[in-house]
Amino acid sequence: MAESVVTTVPGGWAVLAGILLCGLAFFAVALDAALSARAQGTGGGWGAPLGRAARLLRQRRRSTVAADTLLWRIGGAGMLVGAFLMIAVIPLGEWTLADLDVGVVWFNTVDVMVWALVWLAGWGANSAHGLVGGYRFLAHGVAYELPLMFALVAPAIAAGSLSVGEVAAAQDGVWFVVWMPVAFLVFLVGVTGFSVWGPFAPALAADIGGGVLAELSGVDRLVLQAGRYLFLTAGAAFSVPLFLGGGAGPVLPGWAWVLVKSVLVLAVLVWLRRRIPLLRPDRFMEIGWVVLLPAAVLQDLVVSLVVVWKG
């Protein structure tokens, strides 16, 4: 690229980006807790994330017999780190931390890393429940990952670039979500998938005593749980430059629009979760390959034809 459409800021700003990500994730947890409290008929809930974090910080760590501790901890902490890697390429209005030519691929790379991380977290505890959970996640991954990749391709084709800033800038007329809604939906399915969250949480489900989480306590549990919400937040934020016009919007500056849109996407995801049952890996496999994958490929075809036709 001769001239970039976004300004790359010095690395020190990464701290602010991290704080913003944590703030949004905090909002997601608080909203989820508030909705849960309302459903249970009990009051409050908004302060729950603080209490939960304090509880886990106060709790002691534990280990299991013959645990593969190194891999176990890598799995948990990796989730926390991965989400921060992901936001490096998301432009906040006109600023970005890293204006990679292949930003979309970078995002995809990080989300594929989750496969290893969740499985390792399930493997490391040397517990049958954790291992079953880890493999449940892999089965989900096989079903959501390919559709997600094809969904990521659509905006890149339309913008003629894999740079996230370019993709956002290419939407100055009409947002991509308008003429590639299927790709947008498949993308959101993928985001919930790699966050091991909501309908994609059978790996952590009650039927196997929490699965991957079954043996985790204290700060180890905290980093894995926080990592999931940070991934969800990063994924929701990534949908803004990809499909929702980036910082485009009236009155407010670009960075504010990115935040507002991210919060809205997050809120919808959190709200939907309470109504959707867990998608069982064996059954979702069929949906992933028979419905989502062809739909995403068709979407790519339509986008390609439009791009060729417009010349």
Place this chain on the structure above:
Amino acid sequence: MGLSGALARLAVRATRVLVVEVPGHWATRMEVEHQLLRRGWRPAWTPADADVLAVCGVPGPELSELVDRLWEQMPGPRVRADITSPGTVGSALDAAAALLLDTPHHRTDAQERAQEPEIPEDADHGGHGGMGHGGMDHGEMDHGEMDHGGHGGMDHSGHGGMDHGGMDHGEMDHGGHGGMDHSGHGGMDHGGMDHGEMDHGGHGGMDHSGHGGMDMAPGGIALAGGGEDRDGLEMDVLHLPLGPVLPFWPAGLVLRCSLQGDVVVDAEASVVDGAGAGGPGPGPAPAAVVWCDQVMALLALAGVEDAAACARRARDALLCGDEDAARDAVERLDRTVRRSWLLRSSLRGVLLLDRAGLERHGLPGHCRGDAHDRLLSRVERIRAEAGGTEPTPAEDGGVPWAVVPDLVTGLELASVRLAVASLDLDPHPAVQAVGHG
């Protein structure tokens, strides 16, 4: 101390409680669940996540041992609350909250635990969660079946890092080794030894080939044995007991599963402490309350949290006699369950029982269909009961726990859980089992 005190007060607001129901003490368990939600607390699914261990009722000897193991596995700060009746739930939880704040007490507790010599160093946090135990089912290891009688010379004291808890001794047949002299293996480290490498050929009639239990992984946990899977291929077999302390699982029921992957290839059911050892409970629960409880468990396992919360509120309203609230909650539950096509697709085909299947297993007619059919018919029965519109339909009996192994063999773990929750299992097997012989 100001900061740690503030942290503790904040932490106590999000307390998680591992609830253990002694069979028959459903009323205490439901009251605990009700009250902990009102405090903003949540139930824990495993000891690893629990701050409070709430034992509802007085456990028998087998369950007591299990509860002690669960207690050992809790990371701490930890508090145990023994609750014998629904009336004392509030004060017991208050006391637990107060004790949770006592940081010096927990520091002492932690130090005392770490100094216990018999606990391996790497497990000083009480980690007994060996393979196959998921951290919750330790009471299920049947050491009674171990026949070490003939091993007089065997030096068990040398097994420093070995956690016998994780081993499935049931698989080992040492009975015939009377004359074997294990004492000769003096310097051997059983913990790290691979018995598979040893030449046992000289031991005449001994057959170690099928006993994967002799292959020791570091830490002394038996490796999985092999067996033919559904396609006739060799695959590892792992023994995993489900219950008696497992979220959304019938109180007291224990299902010892043999797993290949996550498919249950063989299962064996029993009841903790045998029949009727749970002590005097408050008697059988009202039918509508039991059904609401079962519906809640099924919905929670399927992962529809709002609907499960609705079923719980209906249950609690029925229990305290608030008929209007109960009717509202049941109506909402009915609408939610009927409308959700995702729930239908998730439960469709789980443990499908036709007429022939019912007869073969000797099951009552209301079990017909799949898990979704049974869910709908049960919600329908709750509506009739709560609305008082029709007389209670003649109840043709629950499902005895003894048939569960036949029903779940061949299913994968998630389906097993949904299948068990979808059946109208006798809710408190230990109490009911008296009638079953």
